[in-house]
Amino acid sequence: xxxxxxxxxxxxxxxxxxxxxxxxxxxxxxxxxxxxxxxxxxxxxxxxxxxxxxxxxxxxxxxxxxxxxxxxxxxxxxxxxxxxxxxxxxxxxxxxxxxxxxxxxxxxxxxxxxxxxxxxxxxxxxxxxxxxxxxxxxxxxxxxxxxxxxxxxxxxxxxxxxxxxxxxxxxxxxxxxxxxxxxxxxxxxxxxxxxxxxxxxxxxxxxxxxxxxxxxxxxxxxxxxxxxxxxxxxxxxxxxxxxxxxxxxxxxxxxxxxxxxxxxxxxxxxxxxxxxxxxxxxxxxxxxxxxxxxxxxxxxxxxxxxxxxxxxxxxxxxxxxxxxxxxxxxx
Amino acid sequence: xxxxxxxxxxxxxxxxxxxxxxxxxxxxxxxxxxxxxxxxxxxxxxxxxxxxxxxxxxxxxxxxxxxxxxxxxxxxxxxxxxxxxxxxxxxxxxxxxxxxxxxxxxxxxxxxxxxxxxxxxxxxxxxxxxxxxxxxxxxxxxxxxxxxxxxxxxxxxxxxxxxxxxxxxxxxxxxxxxxxxxxxxxxxxxxxxxxxxxxxxxxxxxxxxxxxxxxxxxxxxxxxxxxxxxxxxxxxxxxxxxxxxxxxxxxxxxxxxxxxxxxxxxxxxxxxxxxxxxxxxxxxxxxxxxx
Numbered sequence: 268x269x270x271x272x273x274x275x276x277x278x279x280x281x282x283x284x285x286x287x288x289x290x291x292x293x294x295x296x297x298x299x300x301x302x303x304x305x306x307x308x309x310x311x312x313x314x315x316x317x318x319x320x321x322x323x324x325x326x327x328x329x330x331x332x333x334x335x336x337x338x339x340x341x342x343x344x345x346x347x348x349x350x351x352x353x354x355x356x357x358x359x360x361x362x363x364x365x366x367x368x369x370x371x372x373x374x375x376x377x378x379x380x381x382x383x384x385x386x387x388x389x390x391x392x393x394x395x396x397x398x399x400x401x402x403x404x405x406x407x408x409x410x411x412x413x414x415x416x417x418x419x420x421x422x423x424x425x426x427x428x429x430x431x432x433x434x435x436x437x438x439x440x441x442x443x444x445x446x447x448x449x450x451x452x453x454x455x456x457x458x459x460x461x462x463x464x465x466x467x468x469x470x471x472x473x474x475x476x477x478x479x480x481x482x483x484x485x486x487x488x489x490x491x492x493x494x495x496x497x498x499x500x501x502x503x504x505x506x507x508x509x510x511x512x513x514x515x516x517x518x519x520x521x522x523x524x525x526x527x528x529x530x531x532x533x534x535x536x537x538x539x540x541x542x543x544x545x546x547x548x549x550x551x552x553x554x555x556x557x558x559x560x561x562x563x564x565x566x567x568x569x570x571x572x573x574x575x576x577x578x579x580x581x582x583x584x585x586x587x588x589x590x591x592x593x594x595x596x597x598x
Numbered sequence: 599x600x601x602x603x604x605x606x607x608x609x610x611x612x613x614x615x616x617x618x619x620x621x622x623x624x625x626x627x628x629x630x631x632x633x634x635x636x637x638x639x640x641x642x643x644x645x646x647x648x649x650x651x652x653x654x655x656x657x658x659x660x661x662x663x664x665x666x667x668x669x670x671x672x673x674x675x676x677x678x679x680x681x682x683x684x685x686x687x688x689x690x691x692x693x694x695x696x697x698x699x700x701x702x703x704x705x706x707x708x709x710x711x712x713x714x715x716x717x718x719x720x721x722x723x724x725x726x727x728x729x730x731x732x733x734x735x736x737x738x739x740x741x742x743x744x745x746x747x748x749x750x751x752x753x754x755x756x757x758x759x760x761x762x763x764x765x766x767x768x769x770x771x772x773x774x775x776x777x778x779x780x781x782x783x784x785x786x787x788x789x790x791x792x793x794x795x796x797x798x799x800x801x802x803x804x805x806x807x808x809x810x811x812x813x814x815x816x817x818x819x820x821x822x823x824x825x826x827x828x829x830x831x832x833x834x835x836x837x838x839x840x841x842x843x844x845x846x847x848x849x850x851x852x853x854x855x856x857x858x859x860x861x862x863x864x865x866x867x868x869x870x871x872x873x874x875x876x877x878x879x880x881x882x883x884x885x886x887x888x889x
Contacts, residue, residue, distance in 0.1 A: 285728050289737070293744035406816060406868040408823045410843055411861030414850060418858075422851055476820075533733030540739075541824050544844060552828075555739065559829045564743055571740035578733040 279583040286575045344569040354569035363444025365550035371466045372473035383482030388489045404475035409538045412472035413545035430547045469546045473538040477531035484527040488520035529585035536574045629877025643687040649677035651684045651837045659853045670855045682863045685839035693818040699757040704764025712772025713795040726762045734759035742830045749832045771803035812878035816871030823864040
C-alpha cells in the first residue's frame, strides 16, 4: 500500500510538472507581451528593458522555466493584467464560492448516480422515467439546465432563489468561506438553509451530465457482479436484493465508478465555470469570464493551473482509494 | 456466465428480439442517417434561414410564432430562427471538424505507436497519458486564452486536448490485431512495415475508432457550446449558439426565448449526435458480430 502511494505520488509530481510546462509554453507563444501589458504601449525602451530584466525574461528559457516552477511552488502565480493584483490573491477571494458549488455538485452527481444505478438494476418503479429524464439532461448544455431551472423553480414556482450565493446581507465571513459550514459554526442556521437553497439549482445543473456517466458505469458493474458466485451464495442464504447490492456487490463494483468520477471532475469544473455565469455566482467562473475578453493570460493560466492541480490530485487520490477498496489492485 | 443464475427472472425481452432484427437494423440506419440530415440542414442554413441573421428585421422582442418570426426576434429585432440556423451550422461543423482532426491525428499516433511497439510505443503513450491526465475542457480554455479568442483558435484548442482519446483506442486495437494470425502471416510473407500498418492493421482498427468518434459528436457539441458560452468563440455579431445564449441572459425573465432558443438548439444537436452515435455503434458492432 505504501509502495503504491509512493508510486502514484511520484507519477503525480511528473504530471504536475508537465502541466506547468504546458502553461509555461502557452505563455511563451501567447502574442501578448507581459512587459507591455504591465507598462503600457507607450513605455520607453529603457523601462521595457529594465522590466524585462526584473522579470527574468532576458534569461535562457530553461532558467525561466525553473524560475516559473519555483514561483509556483511558492504560490506565486504572477500578476493579473486586469486587476494588477497577484493572481493568487484574486483566486483566494473567489475560491470558496466555487469550492462550495463544486463539492455540492459532486455530492449531487454521486447521489443521482447511485439512485440511477440501483434503480435500473433492481428495476424500481419509476426508474425508467428517472433514467429517461437523466439521459435527456445529459444531452442538455449546462447553461440551458441552469436557465430552465431558473424559469421553472424561480419564476414559475418561486421555490428557489436564482441569483448569487446568499440572500442574507450580514452573512458571517469565515472561518471556512463555505456559507453552509460557516452558518453552522456561527450558530446561524438561517444562513446555512439559505445557502443550501441557493446551491440546489446550480449544483443540479452541473451534476446531471456526470451523474449519467457515473451511473452507467456503476450499473454495468452492479449487473455483472450480481451474477457472480458470491452474490449467488449470499442470495441463497436469503439476503434480499437491495441488501445484497448495498452490502456485498457495491464494494466490489465501486472501483470503475470511482475512476469514472475522477475523470468526470474535469468536466464538472468546466460546468462550474459556465453555471456561475448563469447564476451570477461570485466564484472563479466570474473571474475567468472577466479575464477572457481582455486576454488576461496570467489570470486564466492561474485558474487553469489551480483546476488542473485539483484534477490531478483528485485522480491520484481516486487511484489510491480504488486500491484501498480492492486490495487485489497492486500496481 | 453459463451457470444457471438464481436471479428472479423478471425477464425483460431485448429490444432486438421484440422488434425483430430487421426492424432494429432499419431503425439504426435511420439514426445514422440523422447525421446526413443535420449536415444538410447545416449546409443549407443560408437557404433555410428566413432572414439575414445579422440585420435587424423588425421590432425587438417579438414573441415566438408572431407573424414571420417562428422563434421570435431578439434584442435588436433580429430573427432568432435565422441566428439559430447559422449557429447550428457553426456548432455542427465545428464538432465534426474536431472529431475528424482527432481521428486523423490520434489515429496516426495510435497506429505508429501500436505498429512500432518498443520505445516508440512507450514514448508516444506516455505523452498521450500525460494529455489524458489533464482536465481537457479547462486546458482548452487556457489554449484559447493564449492564442486569443476566435472560432479557429477554439477549434485548435479543443482538437489539441481531444486527440489522445483516439490515439489510445487505435493503439489498443492495433496491438490486439498485431497478435492475430493474418498479421503474422503477412509478416512471414515478407510484407514491409509500412504496408503492414496500412493494409493489415489500420482497417481492423477503424471500426472501433469510428464508433468512438460517432459517440463523441454529442459530447463535443456540448463542450464547444460551453466554451462559446464563456466567450471563447466568434466575436459579437456572429451567430453562435452558446454565445447567443450568454449575451442575452439578462433578458431571461422578460423575454425567455432569446436566451433559451439557442440553448434548445444545442440540446437538439447533442441529442441527435448521441442517437446517431448509438446507431452507428449498433450497426458496426452488429456487422462485426456477424463476421
